[in-house]
Amino acid sequence: METNESIRYSIRVFTFLMKKTLAPSFEFPGGGIALRSVTSCLNSLEAGCKSDLSAERLNAYCICQVYTISRFDTGYLSKWKVSHSFGKKAVLRFLSNTQNKKYFEDKWLKGIGLSRSSLRIEFRDRSEHPLMKFIFPEYEENTKRRMHSSEVGFYICQVSTLLWTPFSPSCQTCQNGVRCKEVCRKKYAELYRLRLEEFKADKK
Numbered sequence: 087m088e089t090n091e092s093i094r095y096s097i098r099v100f101t102f103l104m105k106k107t108l109a110p111s112f113e114f115p116g117g118g119i120a121l122r123s124v125t126s127c128l129n130s131l132e133a134g135c136k137s138d139l140s141a142e143r144l145n146a147y148c149i150c151q152v153y154t155i156s157r158f159d160t161g162y163l164s165k166w167k168v169s170h171s172f173g174k175k176a177v178l179r180f181l182s183n184t185q186n187k188k189y190f191e192d193k194w195l196k197g198i199g200l201s202r203s204s205l206r207i208e209f210r211d212r213s214e215h216p217l218m219k220f221i222f223p224e225y226e227e228n229t230k231r232r233m234h235s236s237e238v239g240f241y242i243c244q245v246s247t248l249l250w251t252p253f254s255p256s257c258q259t260c261q262n263g264v265r266c267k268e269v270c271r272k273k274y275a276e277l278y279r280l281r282l283e284e285f286k287a288d289k290k
Contacts, residue, residue, distance in 0.1 A: 093124050096144050099209055100171065103152040107198050109163055120168045127172035134181045145205050150180045153191045199224075203253055207284070217277050221284050222253035230256035240266065248274060252285040 097114050104112040114120070131147060132139050151171040155162065170176065195201055207221050226247045233239030240262040243249060249270035250257050257263055271278045 089125070089128070092128050092139050092144060093121070095141065095209065096124060096128065096148060096172075099145055099148040099205070100152065102208070103148055103205075104155075106200070107152060107194075108156060115168055123168045123172045127177060130174065130177045131180070134177060141209065142202075142206060145202060145209070146183075147180050149191050149195065149202070149205070150183055150187075151176055153194050154179065156194065201253075203285075207253075215280060217280055220248055220277055221281055222251055223248060227254065227256055230254060230260070235259075235261040237262075244269065248277065250278075251281050253281070 101112060101114045128139060131143075135143060155166065155171070192202065195205075204222060204224065207218070210218050229246050230239075230243055232242055234256065239260075243262075243266060250263060250266040251270075252258070257266065260266065267278075
């Protein structure tokens with residue numbers, strides 16, 4: 087991403103996570119000081135990672151910082167400053183992140199109905215592909231759980247959903263998964279291709 091795009095993207099993702107998990111009324115501070123903090127942070131992050139900042143890396147950074155805030159008592163929010171999450175210590179915190187901590191971050195995300203893949207899809211540039219928003223339509227999960235793994239359930243999915251997706255917890259545990267995957271491939275060839283491509287990219 088270009089610098090200005092990375093800044094806007096990071097602020098959007100951080101704000102989304104804060105609103106979703108800790109403070110529904112949270113608004114990212116405006117003004118030059120806040121902007122300079124984020125800019126300096128991303129420059130340091132890029133240097134530390136020794137590569138351009140991808141959406142996945144920026145997502146991971148914001149997850150790390152908001153998860154850290156969630157570990158403090160509620161009074162911390164009134165004292166929070168941009169530099170706390172977009173300063174030198176915050177960058178070091180992310181760069182030293184361990185697989186063990188990432189496990190707890192993922193567990194935390196799951197507890198609020200999110201995942202790294204769903205966050206990536208949420209903020210993916212929809213102009214890249216018109217079907218991107220259908221990679222993982224989470225609103226279908228309730229339907230997919232009806233009569234789960236049964237013949238009736240398989241029929242319900244065929245007439246009421248966009249079928250198999252590797253991002254769906256319901257699809258992953260369904261006994262009709264292989265059959266549904268094949269129906270999806272034939273019925274929605276381009277969507278099927280896109281889902282496999284995105285899932286593969288998510289595992290890198």
